Amino acid sequence: MTSSGVGSDEAVDGAESVQDRRFPATESLRSALRASPLATPSPVSVESAPTTTDWVGVPEGAAETRPVQPRVMRRTWRHSPYTVTVERAAIAGTAEREQLQRTRVPHLTSLPSMLFAQNRLVVHIDLIAAPCTWVLSFEAVDALALVSGERPSDLAVREARIWQEHRSAHNLSPVQNCSDWTFTAAYRGQVRMHPRDALGQEVRPTWRRLPTGASASASAIPLQELQRTDMPLAAYEELVLYEDEMDDHGVARLSVKMRIAQHAYVYILVRFWLRIDEVLVRIRDTRYFHRVGSNRLIRQVQHREAAMEPVQRAILAQWLAGADESAPRSKDSCALQAALRCTDDVLVCPYVPLVESYEECWECLRRRDDDDDDDENG
Numbered sequence: 001m002t003s004s005g006v007g008s009d010e011a012v013d014g015a016e017s018v019q020d021r022r023f024p025a026t027e028s029l030r031s032a033l034r035a036s037p038l039a040t041p042s043p044v045s046v047e048s049a050p051t052t053t054d055w056v057g058v059p060e061g062a063a064e065t066r067p068v069q070p071r072v073m074r075r076t077w078r079h080s081p082y083t084v085t086v087e088r089a090a091i092a093g094t095a096e097r098e099q100l101q102r103t104r105v106p107h108l109t110s111l112p113s114m115l116f117a118q119n120r121l122v123v124h125i126d127l128i129a130a131p132c133t134w135v136l137s138f139e140a141v142d143a144l145a146l147v148s149g150e151r152p153s154d155l156a157v158r159e160a161r162i163w164q165e166h167r168s169a170h171n172l173s174p175v176q177n178c179s180d181w182t183f184t185a186a187y188r189g190q191v192r193m194h195p196r197d198a199l200g201q202e203v204r205p206t207w208r209r210l211p212t213g214a215s216a217s218a219s220a221i222p223l224q225e226l227q228r229t230d231m232p233l234a235a236y237e238e239l240v241l242y243e244d245e246m247d248d249h250g251v252a253r254l255s256v257k258m259r260i261a262q263h264a265y266v267y268i269l270v271r272f273w274l275r276i277d278e279v280l281v282r283i284r285d286t287r288y289f290h291r292v293g294s295n296r297l298i299r300q301v302q303h304r305e306a307a308m309e310p311v312q313r314a315i316l317a318q319w320l321a322g323a324d325e326s327a328p329r330s331k332d333s334c335a336l337q338a339a340l341r342c343t344d345d346v347l348v349c350p351y352v353p354l355v356e357s358y359e360e361c362w363e364c365l366r367r368r369d370d371d372d373d374d375d376e377n378g
Helices: 002-022 025-035 060-064 094-103 140-144 160-169 308-321 334-340 345-351 368-377
Strands: 053-056 072-079 082-088 120-126 132-139 190-195 207-209 233-244 250-261 265-276 280-291 296-307 354-363
Touching: 072 233, 082 233, 082 250, 120 233, 120 250, 120 265, 132 140, 132 233, 132 265, 140 233, 265 345, 280 308, 280 345, 296 308, 308 334, 308 345, 334 345
Parallel strands: none
Antiparallel strands: 053 072, 072 082, 082 120, 120 132, 132 190, 207 354, 233 250, 250 265, 265 280, 280 296, 296 354
16 A cells, blocks of 8 residues: 555656646645645544444654554454444555564474454453453454464475475475464464452463363254344454465465354354365364353364365265255356355365364452352352
């Protein structure tokens, strides 16, 4: 944005200088217009208009002296007991990317082509049964910090074998990447707990692994309830943290989705989606679920991965057999083509086998002094 703005200013200045040479009276006329009260608009009070949108950025004149971070649009709203803050900005520019590589992720030799470094989702959950607040935050740079600095030895695009054979025939060293070019990150976000009492006493609950096969209503995420369409949604947000098309050989994308059902629950999905054309499909999901009035936060972690060809065969076999009644039966269907090409992670996910899956909860108990007071009052 900065480079285009500078170029536009230079073009305007050039046109004005030519016009001044052709028409000498133009400069005096321009000076008179600038001196007119109509040329200077009156300032508008931002506080007079109620809004939930706030722009955060660097002054325009700072572009010539230091790298300018993109302007961030911040929205904050509350649906008790949840307070949500969403920050959005444009794709990181060259100056910001270079600064991030120097300071935050120096172990990476390259960054995703579409990096939304200023995108951020923060959810505050005020607990009723305990004087504390859970804070869940998700942002791109924290996820990139978890990307390996070593090149994956067992992955390559379909043309890599031809390239390596060609280079070997000419006695050239193989092309090596120093960092993980798939940008795979086992990112689950950051979960913190802040006390709300005046004494500032710290509450330290811990994640507890749930037993395998536990009922969904007691301990796991209630998927059937999440699929209900009769529950009104109070809020929905979706943020892309970064995305890379790997030179037209697939896609690597990290995104976060959140929805709040009115007076019911909050549900968050963090998904890393990797597709290497004709090679591999990989999905890393982290789900959070909290029900209004509960002091338990549930987290589900899943890792799915498989070669692309078996996934495509499974999709085609199930759809042609009519096992999925809701799926389109026509071979020319756009949804079927998207699933067979593995371009839609939502359609492909059920056909990718699980590699790892577990659930855990973080339960905040009331303080001992509160329990004693209840016993005395009882």
